[in-house]
Amino acid sequence: MEYSDEELLAELGGTELEISTSNSNDDMYKEYSKYKESSLIVNNVYGTVTVGIEELEINDGGANIVCYIRSGQRDEIKLGMYVIVPYPNGDHMFGRVSRIRYRHMYPTDDATEVHSERASLEHMDENDYKLIAHIEPICILYKNLKTKVERKMVDRIPKPNSPVIQISDKSHVQIGLNIPTEGLFLGHIAIGGEKILTDSFPPTVPYYLRNDYESGDPLPFRHTIVCGGTGTGKTFLTKNIFRQFIGEDVRYNVRDEKETCQIQPCLVILDPQDEYSQLNESNSALSSDIIDGLDSEKIKHDGIENTQTFTAKINGENYLGCSSAPITEFTIPFEMVKGNPWLIYGAEMNENQIMGLDKLLDDYFNEDKEPTYKKFIATIRDSEKKAHYTQNDIIHEATYESISRKVDNPQFKRVFDQGAVSITSIIDKIFVPGQVNVFPSGHVASNRIKDLIILAMMTMIVDNKLSTSGAKEIKNVPIILGLDEAHRYLSKTSTTQAKIIVRKFADAARQGRKESLGLFLITQDPQDIDSTIMKQINTKIILNLNNENAINSLMIPKEFEKRIPYLKKGQVIVHSPDNSNTVEIAGLKTCVVKHN
Ligand SMILES: Nc1ncnc2c1ncn2[C@@H]1O[C@H](COP(=O)(O)OP(=O)(O)OP(=O)(O)O)[C@@H](O)[C@H]1O
Ligand SMILES: [Mg+2]
Incomplete structure (x- = not known):
């Protein structure tokens, strides 16, 4: 068979299941069906990888992994959620749901007048349809030397009929998304504003920035x-x-x-x-409950x-x-203007005026070893000084006048x-x-x-x-x-x-x-x-934005880009390529210091 007993047991949360030792996938599927009623399976397994609808494929540019979603799990499936698919050797594919669609269970044409009228009058059974989810693989989680779980590129195809499983292990999320396990806390991994919960303690998955x-x-x-x-x-x-x-x-x-x-x-x-x-x-x-929660994830909170x-x-x-x-x-101190004449340029100075002002400032700072704004203004307003610059063609008279007017600014007087x-x-x-x-x-x-x-x-x-x-x-x-x-x-x-x-x-x-x-x-x-x-x-670190130009300027993956206008308060997208995959996180609901 494709899976060892231990592996399936591990995936299914440790329930005591009888696993067939037969070699065929059909048999394996029958074994799964046998345990359909087990609440643990219903909770953990969303569905199975299929080949009946489209070919199962991975290729250089991506993958086509199509899953049938069980009827009891349909409401759980959301775009963007993370799932794992086990390989027979104990490795796991870690991926995200990238597409969800319905298909007919049996070929019928429901785009008809009669059907539409019937649908508005009586309850139509959803089980006439199949819910199909596509998984975009992110990486393979594998055990290195049987101890440490690591991630690598997806280079192996999952087997048909493999279970598509809810994530319950915190380390799977952390390693799958390549998130550091310590650093500066930014928030908790979430999908559509809801934090991902695992069976670890605390169940949330903190997102840290490598520090x-x-x-x-x-x-x-x-x-x-x-x-x-x-x-x-x-x-x-x-x-x-x-x-x-x-x-x-x-x-x-x-x-x-x-x-x-x-x-x-x-x-x-x-x-x-x-x-x-x-x-x-x-x-x-x-x-105190909130503080305990913060402490358990090493989140600093006092003033x-x-x-x-x-x-x-x-x-x-x-x-x-x-x-x-x-x-x-x-x-x-006005002295700061010495190396930074642009501090007093203002927006509306042209190039000639800037050159003239730079010259006036240079000369002034060379002469006065205790410079002040007031003294500088007095100097350039001095008629002899003005004559020196304008009559020797150092600065054109009109330019000199504009510079004096612009630099002799009542606002600057209040600052320096x-x-x-x-x-x-x-x-x-x-x-x-x-x-x-x-x-x-x-x-x-x-x-x-x-x-x-x-x-x-x-x-x-x-x-x-x-x-x-x-x-x-x-x-x-x-x-x-x-x-x-x-x-x-x-x-x-x-x-x-x-x-x-x-x-x-x-x-x-x-x-x-x-x-x-x-x-x-x-x-x-x-x-x-x-x-x-x-x-x-x-x-x-991206919060709600409605402006298309603003969103485009961030250059983040398209699938996250389109979520930005719908982010609610506290919902955040983090794009930090050298830290992790792009993720959605939920910021803390309370400010750890005073905020009003
Ligand atoms: N995650 C959150 N959970 C609950 N309330 C929040 C959250 N984030 C912000 N708020 C509340 O929303 C309001 C606006 O927040 P904040 O002042 O941080 O917004 P801002 O983006 O900095 O606004 P501005 O553009 O005016 O600077 C505040 O009253 C704040 O307490
Ligand atoms: Mg603000």
């Missing part, structure tokens, strides 16, 4: 994007993920001059809506004590805070050199391993100022990380840089300012791995993120 050095660098340094329409739960899910980064067990390699050290990461969150400093507080709604809020002092604005995290006020510590003088207090630093800008009414603060922080981190002479405090600490509303800052628009920041971030994304800088972008418009940056992002 060690076993096969290359940890995935956070290969960058992540969370995307979803407004209100779909991006911040909720992101907080749950961010929480997992902070703990004694999460450490990354950082190369000092002499040795490689294992250091906790520092989380820097640029927060335009003022939502993340609550990472500091536990969620009082977590019941992160070491959360700091850093807020830029803006003349006329007052930050009240949205959590108990301590607040430090800082100011952006305010009465607070300079951000550059407190980097040792910000980039501390194991610390979460939130930079809220939601309280700032002016978008121009909001963007200036965020761009200044982005550039400070990226420049120091990437430059060989960057500040040690930043260079030697693994940093996860969270950027909410990322499309605003990393879009493919054509302004000079946007181009510079995009180029910087594309470099950061490319080099992030070796510098321990992980970008974590959050956006509702992934299609607006520049494609050079998007290409560098390995992990895409």
Whole structure:
């Protein structure tokens, strides 16, 4: 026969079945029929692999595996669900249901007027039809040296009449989908919003993102994007993920001059809506049952004590805070513009004006060793200075006038050199391993100022990380840089300012791995993120999106793409090719830290 007694017993959950020792498939099928009434079989076996309808086939491009689904199991079969089909030697094919259809049990034509009228008047028996499911094989699960289960490419065809079995073993799902068994917790494997339950404890299958050095660098340094329409739960899910980064067990390699050290990461969150400093507080709604569940899957959940809020002092604005995290006020020194003149370009400057401004800034910074924005404006407004530039044909007079008008901006006056510590003088207090630093800008009414603060922080981190002479405090600490509303800052628009920041971030994304800088972008418009940056992002965490362009921009397998507009709150698709197969997961129903 095709299966050994032990193998069938194992597949059928250990019930004591008499297995025929005959060699024919027919006999084997009869044996199965004999046990049809056994509740365990009804629960575990969805149906059998058939050849009666279409030929059973595997080929270089795919497979045609057609299954007859038993009448009692029809309602259980869903598109996308995972099943296994045993091979006679004890290996298993692991696959997903890729197509479901009805066929007539007996050839009749039901596309008739009479049939339709009858159907509307009386109950028609579904058993007149066969339910057929197609299985797309994913891999073969086999035992390596009789101990460890591993996966390999599907190179063998399952036997006709093999049972199609419900997954009950957690390791089958983990190995079949190639999911790491530890790392950063993102959610639980699910189909259509329902978690897959196995007979292990706990029955759910956690989905972790690889966070060690076993096969290359940890995935956070290969960058992540969370995307979803407004209100779909991006911040909720992101907080749950961010929480997992902070703990004694999460450490990354950082190369000092002499040795490689294992250091906790520092989380820097640029927060335009003022939502993340609550990472500091536990969620009082977590019941002890929920906490036990979280603990059993090593999901971190208490507030992160070491959360700091850093807020830029803006003349006329007052930050009240949205959590108990301590607040430090800082100011952006005009000196930062020295290496980054684009910070004050604004969107509407043309090339001549940019060249002129760069020249004015160079000359000013060379002359004044204690530069301030006010002094710079006074300098360019000075008539003698103006005459020097315009009469010597260094800058055309009209250009000079436009530059002065654009740079002498009341908004800039409120940002640079305010009465607070300079951000550059407190980097040792910000980039501390194991610390979460939130930079809220939601309280700032002016978008121009909001963007200036965020761009200044982005550039400070990226420049120091990437430059060989960057500040040690930043260079030697693994940093996860969270950027909410990322499309605003990393879009493919054509302004000079946007181009510079995009180029910087594309470099950061490319080099992030070796510098321990992980970008974590959050956006509702992934299609607006520049494609050079998007290409560098390995992990895409996708919530509900309705915009076709947005969905297409994610470049994920078609069968998952079409599910995106139907995802409900908490339903997530994860596409992370270096971590696992593309999967659907259910995010936690509760936020592990405070969220309101
Ligand atoms: N998985 C979930 N289970 C239950 N409630 C959720 C879940 N995800 C989000 N919510 C709730 O939905 C609401 C919106 O969530 P959230 O603020 O995270 O959305 P968002 O996508 O960040 O929105 P925005 O576009 O405004 O930034 C919140 O009230 C949140 O508590
Ligand atoms: Mg949000």
